[in-house]
Amino acid sequence: MDEAPAGFWGVLRRPFVLDLRALALLRMATAAVLLVDLAIRSTDLEAHYANLGVLPVSALMERAWTPYQFSLHAATGLWQLEALLFLVAAVVAGALLLGYHTRLATVASWVLLVSLQNRNTLIGQGGDDLLRMLLFWGIFLPWGRVWSRDARHQPAPARLSYFSAATVAYVVQLALLYWCTALLKNGTEWTRDGTALYYAFSLDQLLLPGGRLLYPYPGLLRVLTFGAYFTELLLPFALFIPVGVRWWRLLVVGVLFFFHLTISVTLFVGLFFLINWASVLGLLPPVALDWLERRLGPVLGRLGPRVQRWRYWLPAWQAPWRLRLERTAPPTEQDQYLARRARDLFVALVLTYICLWNLHDVALLRPARGIFPDRLRWFGYLLRVDQHWGMFAPTVFKDDGWYIFEGTTASGSVLDLNRAGVPVNYAKPAAVVSLFKNDRWRKYSENYLFVDNAWMRPYYCNYLLRIWHENPAHPPLRHLSVVYMKEVSLPGYQVAKPVREVLCDCELPAQPAPPVSLRN
Known part of the structure; x- marks a missing residue:
């Protein structure tokens, strides 16, 4: 020192x-x-x-x-x-x-x-x-x-x-x-x-x-x-x-x-x-x-x-002999x-x-x-000393919105898997941020939007369908659409009309089973 x-x-x-x-x-x-x-x-x-x-x-x-x-x-x-x-x-x-x-x-x-x-x-x-x-x-x-x-x-x-x-x-x-x-x-x-x-x-x-x-x-x-x-x-x-x-x-x-x-x-x-x-x-x-x-x-x-x-x-009980461990040759000043x-x-x-x-x-x-x-x-x-500090840079994102996971049952009901399976409602939630379990999911959803990351979408659809059908109380689905209600931020407190964008569609057989066909 x-x-x-x-x-x-x-x-x-x-x-x-x-x-x-x-x-x-x-x-x-x-x-x-x-x-x-x-x-x-x-x-x-x-x-x-x-x-x-x-x-x-x-x-x-x-x-x-x-x-x-x-x-x-x-x-x-x-x-x-x-x-x-x-x-x-x-x-x-x-x-x-x-x-x-x-x-x-x-x-x-x-x-x-x-x-x-x-x-x-x-x-x-x-x-x-x-x-x-x-x-x-x-x-x-x-x-x-x-x-x-x-x-x-x-x-x-x-x-x-x-x-x-x-x-x-x-x-x-x-x-x-x-x-x-x-x-x-x-x-x-x-x-x-x-x-x-x-x-x-x-x-x-x-x-x-x-x-x-x-x-x-x-x-x-x-x-x-x-x-x-x-x-x-x-x-x-x-x-x-x-x-x-x-x-x-x-x-x-x-x-x-x-x-x-x-x-x-x-x-x-x-x-x-x-x-x-x-x-x-x-x-x-x-x-x-x-x-x-x-x-x-x-x-x-x-x-x-x-x-x-x-x-x-x-301790003696750890081995039939006693073994002493000690530092026998401390480093010299030159070594240090x-x-x-x-x-x-x-x-x-x-x-x-x-x-x-x-x-x-x-x-x-x-x-x-x-x-x-x-x-x-x-x-x-x-x-991993690579680093990038581009928070809200060079400008702030203007593309905002919220996700709706449209699940269609065999009887034709359309449920929102993103809100515990309630009937689909396209109105903006009172607190969009509450739809995310934690910031990791929010970041994943942000990356999910990019066109370059379109390959992520089938995996996400597959995962959503699997965890839904793992619960026996959930009705079987025959179709799932991951929908993004895109709402562009405008200047001067203007409100843009949300645009419905389908990011991923999954078709399933009539009986509940793992998805067999996924398409973007």
């Missing part, structure tokens, strides 16, 4: 010196979000990750896979084995939360998260990229040095400030997130007209009660639009100011916490706001952590250092120095790669396309 020295280089390093206690909070928050994410995803084990769901392994390999990806979840199409992988991931995330074998738990959590995200990319969102990157950089950060189970077996650190290539990467990653988000929003709705939030709140698939309250005030929405845009564009510069670092950090953390709080109560974005909240905890300065430690001293004290000897004994330099070099190379990736993405400079050729993208896909 290094504290920024005086002098020119010391001043340059100040923005990248982090507190070990802040890194511990970052670790615990990241692990907590992992557990929440696993809990939400586990409610759709079969639907999203098994061969009986909307994306069988064969379709994944054919349509949504690159040869550089890996996924333990794609090794099986059974939901029971998926459940086992989920359980392992939860145990590992729990170890990361407690700081137990922290480095190993971080690597294992990263591998399992990448495997899970690669298994179904059709339900991913921008927050998933950030969560993945937090774990990746966490591999190289000492975020288990304090406030962890591991810390009980180590002496207290000589100082709490820490600087390395990984702290630089973490700070730069956060800045890239918001800079690229702003630079990709190059439509006039963001940069000139100030109507982006009006159109965002016109999307009934996303609108929450908080957004509904703000929606009738165009002047306020215009102010909030420019406020959001310039917050993302300008606030990250505060992370690199070497004077008054603690106060700039408090400003950044406070503004971003409030920024994502407003997003969470106005728009249905799943775990996006929680992941962003977790991501900024590593920026907390010592003044905030001292305050926190004074109030949570008894709790955090249980995770304080308790020096123990590096030896463990296996070389390992540190190799780690920092690797982190610097990956960070450079990511900066070029993002520069190419926003296309700020023409040479960026030549600097980052496509033949280098395999590395990003392999380590």
Whole structure:
């Protein structure tokens, strides 16, 4: 651990010196979000990750896979084995939360998260990229040095400030997130007209009660639009100011916490706001952590250092002999120095790669396309450091609407499977967002609309029919149509007439059976 020295280089390093206690909070928050994410995803084990769901392994390999990806979840199409992988991931995330074998738990959590995200990319969102990157950089950060189970077996650190290539990467990653988000929003709705939030709140698939309250005030929405845009564009510069670092950090953390709080109560974005909240905890300065430690001293004290000897004994009943495991040859200072330099070099190379990736993405400079050729993208896909921060960019979607799953029974009744089998009603629901079980389904439905993703539709129809007929109380169907009531968002609070679009038709035999003919 290094504290920024005086002098020119010391001043340059100040923005990248982090507190070990802040890194511990970052670790615990990241692990907590992992557990929440696993809990939400586990409610759709079969639907999203098994061969009986909307994306069988064969379709994944054919349509949504690159040869550089890996996924333990794609090794099986059974939901029971998926459940086992989920359980392992939860145990590992729990170890990361407690700081137990922290480095190993971080690597294992990263591998399992990448495997899970690669298994179904059709339900991913921008927050998933950030969560993945937090774990990746966490591999190289000492975020288990304090406030962890591991810390009980180590002496207290000589100082709490820490600087390395990984702290630089973490700070730069956060800045890239918001800079690229702003630079990709190059439509006039963001940069000139100030109507982006009006159109965002016109999307009934996303609108929450908080957004509904703000929606009738165009002047306020215009102010909030420019406020959001310039917050993302300008606030990250505060992370690199070497004077008054603690106060700039408090400003950044406070503004971003409030920024994502407003997003969470106005728009249905799943775990996006929680992941962003977790991501900024590593920026907390010592003044905030001292305050926190004074109030949570008894709790955090249980995770304080308790020096123990590096030896463990296996109980006699585990084997007919006693076996002692101990560290016989601690690494020399030179070994530690070389390992540190190799780690920092690797982190610097990956960070450079990511900066070029993002520069190419926003296309700020023409040479960026030549600097980052496509033949280098395999590395990003392999380590899943690929990223895209185009939230509501370059403009906000105008195509809105809601789904109706028209199921026709043998008696000729037409039911809406999307609303528990009630008779079909083409009127807009009072809350369109309530039709989605969670944000993963909302994202899947959004991708389902694109013409390039038309191949998804038969699988979805097949899944809907199967789960409907699994319930003996449901009447057998002879026909299913997945209908999208398209309602384009218009300026000036004008209301467009919904247009009925049939995305998928399925014809079934007279008797209930798995579908035999699917056509788009």
